[in-house]
Amino acid sequence: MKLPPMNALRAFEAVSRLGSVSKAAEELCVSQGAVSQQLRNLEDHLGREMFIRAPNSFTLSEEGEAFAVVVQQSLGEIGFAAREVARTKSQRKLTISTGPSFAMKWLMPNLARFYESFPDVTVAIDKSLKLVTFQNDGIDGAIRFSDGEDGFDGLDSVLLFHTQIFAVASPAYITEHGKLESLAEPGKHRLIDEYYSTKEARALHPRWQDVVSGHQIDTEVHLEVFPDHDQALNAALLGRGIALIPGYLMEEEIESRKIDYANPEPIPAPFNCYFVSPANARPNKALISFRDWLIDALKKYSV
Numbered sequence: 001m002k003l004p005p006m007n008a009l010r011a012f013e014a015v016s017r018l019g020s021v022s023k024a025a026e027e028l029c030v031s032q033g034a035v036s037q038q039l040r041n042l043e044d045h046l047g048r049e050m051f052i053r054a055p056n057s058f059t060l061s062e063e064g065e066a067f068a069v070v071v072q073q074s075l076g077e078i079g080f081a082a083r084e085v086a087r088t089k090s091q092r093k094l095t096i097s098t099g100p101s102f103a104m105k106w107l108m109p110n111l112a113r114f115y116e117s118f119p120d121v122t123v124a125i126d127k128s129l130k131l132v133t134f135q136n137d138g139i140d141g142a143i144r145f146s147d148g149e150d151g152f153d154g155l156d157s158v159l160l161f162h163t164q165i166f167a168v169a170s171p172a173y174i175t176e177h178g179k180l181e182s183l184a185e186p187g188k189h190r191l192i193d194e195y196y197s198t199k200e201a202r203a204l205h206p207r208w209q210d211v212v213s214g215h216q217i218d219t220e221v222h223l224e225v226f227p228d229h230d231q232a233l234n235a236a237l238l239g240r241g242i243a244l245i246p247g248y249l250m251e252e253e254i255e256s257r258k259i260d261y262a263n264p265e266p267i268p269a270p271f272n273c274y275f276v277s278p279a280n281a282r283p284n285k286a287l288i289s290f291r292d293w294l295i296d297a298l299k300k301y302s303v
Helices: 006-018 021-028 032-046 062-090 100-117 171-177 199-204 229-237 251-255 285-301
Strands: 051-054 057-060 092-098 121-127 141-146 155-169 191-194 223-226 242-246 260-278
Touching (some): 006 032, 057 062, 092 285, 100 229, 121 285, 141 285, 155 171, 155 229, 155 285, 171 260, 191 229, 223 229, 229 242, 242 260, 260 285
Parallel strands (some): 092 121, 092 141, 191 242
Antiparallel strands (some): 051 057, 155 242
């Protein structure tokens, strides 16, 4: 048997739920006669009487009561599914993978600016450096640092900015020890460095020995080493010495004058920042909007 007409089912569901043809007509914004006609159409289609009609009463028959349970539940589920589809369309969600330092120091503080232009897009941040395949990992796009695009084979990659690094220290340290006159000759300044456990990470992040142009540093006297940017920056904030920090990781500290440039000369980094996404994927307007916003917001950090 073919499905009953949808208008007839809607009329039947409303009457069975509200217990009144007049209330159903009001809810459906049609006349009582139109509702009654749809009920007769349903009964003709099914070959059964769904209601017991009497001069002063209008009630569901036994078959009508059983059918009403199914119709009310089915139309309710369709309505719920339709609302979910509409909600998903109006509130698009992206999951973006990036490292914890970039996520905490730049992306999360600046997301409000993205929402001003794209209030219907929600961005969830995956703060890890795990390998992203874009296959069943729930990741829509990734922000990664690399010395070139060779590592993104099979993916779409867009350069966001060329990274620059600065020698910075606390105002208190600079007041006591003076500024660094030459990056290549640190003199007796205390230096803060970073240690990276992998060969790839060490290749991407310059250390003081790479900057001083062959001058040997007395590590026991002048060098203190920390495992990442965050701890190195914190040590500089505490006045422990001069650290090499990417500009994008200390914007708030520079603006609030918690830290200052020990030397104004930028140091070009051997790594750049890229936005990576799956190649040959279905066009995603939300992802494209987010990528383009990143390009515009981050261009000020390029050398």
